[in-house]
Amino acid sequence: MTRHFLDLSDFSGNELRAILRTGEEIKARRRTPAAAGDRLLEGKVIATIFEQPSLRTRVSFDVGIRELGGSPMMVAGHEIELGERETIADTARVLSRYVDAIMIRILDHDSLVEMAKYATVPVINGLTKRQHPCQVMADVMTFEQRKGAIEGKRIAWTGDTNNVLTSWVHAAGRLDFELSVATPEELSPPPALIAWAKKQGARIKLTNRPEEAVEGADCVITDCWVSMGDDNEGTRHNLLRPYQVDDRLMERAEKDAIFMHCLPASRGEEVTDAIMDGPQSAVFDEAENRLHAQKGILAWCFGGAAA
Ligand code: CP
Ligand code: NVA
DSSP, X not given: OOOOBOOGGGSOHHHHHHHHHHHHHHHHHTTSGGGGGGOTTTTOEEEEEESSOOSHHHHHHHHHHHHTTOEEEEEEHHHHXXXXXXXXXXHHHHHHHHOSEEEEEOSOHHHHHHHHHHOSSOEEEOOOSSOOHHHHXXXXXXXXXXXXXXXXXXXXXXXXXXXXXXXXXXXXXXXXXXXXXXXXXXXXXXXXXXXXXXXXXXXXXXXXXXXXXXXXXXXXXXXXXXXXXXXXXXXXXXXXXXGOBOXXXXXXXXXXXXXXXXXXXXXXXXXXXXXXXXXXXXXXHHHHXXXXXXXXXXXHHTTOOOO
């Protein structure tokens, strides 16, 4: 079976743990002589395809693939007219004849699924409009480095319902933590997503009041108000303004709570400078951990990190 990494809900909690553990182990050996044993991608070429802009995903995959001994090959979506010049299925079939794996950022989630269906090499989800699983793996790693095991902890989300939140809901269905989500009524998570999570036994609370979501939280998370591919920017700003993470909101969380944001941040909108640059902020650790978590994911795709 080709090992695709598309969606956190495809994995058991133990599998996610094993991937994170592998990422941590490789991290611990990084830049030591023992890293020579981590060249798992020696002789392999990994295509990294971007339909949308990226700093973290682009650079962390590039560096991670190189450090594991492989060769990354960046392909911009417009260069191949992704989904326009030929079908996604044919693109997947052709790429599978050249490269050993495909990491792709593409807004349309169904196109990602189609790519994986027709590819005979692993496909990794580097963000779709619906999900951002690599990000949340890095986020869980970051949380645990700062605060210990996530099991039993309280995670709060305030702001929009988007791809990052969806992957957090999937994580809550697999790892045993509490997730409190505050969104405006108009931007609530889809009922089917919440129903899925509850069926998995996830402890999820929804509210329209950010103060309620962050009360006693160990971690407060937000994201931009306008994600890639979103329209109605003005309406979103009006709806989301009360969900900004500032000192007043952060004070309601636990005293030693951390703040996370996948970045890029629109400072002054969803988060203030004081929080971004303050002692509780873990945002640059999160960005770094993309590199380490994704090495665990790449190792899993090539047969490692078994649960
Ligand atoms: N967090 C994240 O995915 O950043 P990029 O869009 O820069 O890759
Ligand atoms: N929710 C954001 C994440 C960017 C990394 C977006 O989709 O634009």
